[in-house]
Amino acid sequence: MSSYLELTARQRIPAIFDPGSFEEFLPPSERIASPHLAQLDAPVSFDDGVVVGRGLLGGHVVFGAAQEGGFMGGAVGEVHGAKLVGMLRRAIDEKAHAVLLLLESGGVRLHEANAGLIAVSEVMRAMLDARAAGIPVVAVVGGSNGCFGGMGISARCANVVIMSEEGRLAMSGPEVIETASGVEEFDSRDRALVWRTTGGKHRYLMGDCQMLVADDTAAFRAAALEAIGGIGNAGLTLEDLLAEQAMLTRRLADTEGLVEPMDVWRKLGVPDPASVPMLDADAFLQLAAPYRAGGQR
Template sequence: MSSYLELTARQRIPAIFDAGSFEEFLPPSARVVSPHLAQLDAPVSFDDGVVVGRGLLDGHVVFGAAQEGGFMGGAVGEVHGAKLVGMLRRAVDEQAHAVLLLLESGGVRLHEANAGLIAVSEVMRAMLDARAADIPVVALVGGANGCFGGMGISARCANTVIMSEEGRLAMSGPEVIETASGVEEFDSRDRALVWRTTGGKHRYLLGDCQVLVPDDTAAFRAAAVQAIADIRAGSASLTLEGLLDEQAMLARRLEDTAGLHDPVDVWRQLGVPDPGAVPMLEADAFMQLAAPYRAGGQR
């Protein structure tokens, strides 16, 4: 078993894609860096914190990207976002089998402010354009920094989100919530609470992710291959019917969880037997237990 969590972006790519097949676009040797960071005398990375390219996944041509959580927490800036958008557009031009996004990001770089926000909006549009071209978009979330802010929203634009329990997904990070609303609202130092609220198990039960896997690169790879096959068996495109179903699910979720403050209470409300035991379950056992009770299904 090889931990996905412990790998860098450049280690995750060869662990997920077929051996030796990945061709990187704009590699570090191209020296495409953020002009904004340089102007602020801030450290730069020669790949601007994201690897983008094209490779084979189970023999099929799949375009992919991996965010580097070790550089500014995977935060998105102008160049970082442009690389993601360019990769997605090229995937459409070349009619790729699928797009695979290995997401690990705290959101937008404060250093780049509006440029980063615009970049994230362009990433979301490019993801939806790929889906409109019937190209499946699958997001993997299992890095130590989680997937928050603009990239948390972007992840939910994918057909399928695959998470580990250790991965975290939300709009606002724990520290942001605590800063804005106070420790009484959310104590970011309560790690158990953080993982109950933003971790993979809660996100699966709420319908925000479609598959939960162990923290294992082989499990992530197998789940990605299966998700792409399942999507292609139907349709990758986002339809009006799909949007209405999603909105109905969110409305039911709000109604069902009104007034509940702890995820354990939410799980109990969803009908999960012995919800207090959920955090201790291995991924496979959790999936067997939780599947009948989740708030949403495959998108």
């Protein structure tokens, strides 16, 4: 087993794509770095924290990106976002088989403020444009920084979200919630609570991710192949939106007044919720199958 969590973005790409097939667009040798960070005398990265390009997955042409959590937590700035958008637009132009996004991000890069916010909105629009063009978009969340903020929203614009138990997905990160609302609202130091609330198992039960795998690169690759092969209509229809809204309405009604994820799991019907964090991926999936709040979109 090879841990996906422990790899860098540049190590994840060859672990997921067919060996030797990935061609990077705007590699570090091009030295395309954020101009905003340089003006602030902040460290820069010559790939601006994201790898984008085109390769083969199971022999099919798949465009892909991998965010580097080791550079500013994978946060999105103007250049970082532009690289993602450009990759998605090129995938549409070249009629790619699919797009695979290996996401690890704390959200928008605060150093770049509005430029980062605009970049994330353009990423979401490009993802939906790819889907409208019939190109499935699959998001993978399994890095140590999780997927938060604007990229947390972007992940949910994909056809399928694949997570590991170790991955985390949410709009606001634990530290942000604690800062804004106090430790009584959310104690970011309670790591067990953080993972119960934002981790892969909870997201799977709530219907926010469609596939959960062990922290293993081979498992993520197999799940990506399965997800891409199983997507029929990649586009987002009115029926899809209505179904999503109905699921969210049921979620609000079913979880009203509940503050502990284990109470939510109990409300869903999960037997012995306290045992859930200790289950491996296979045992958890077997347990969770009858109780999930949603499925593939």
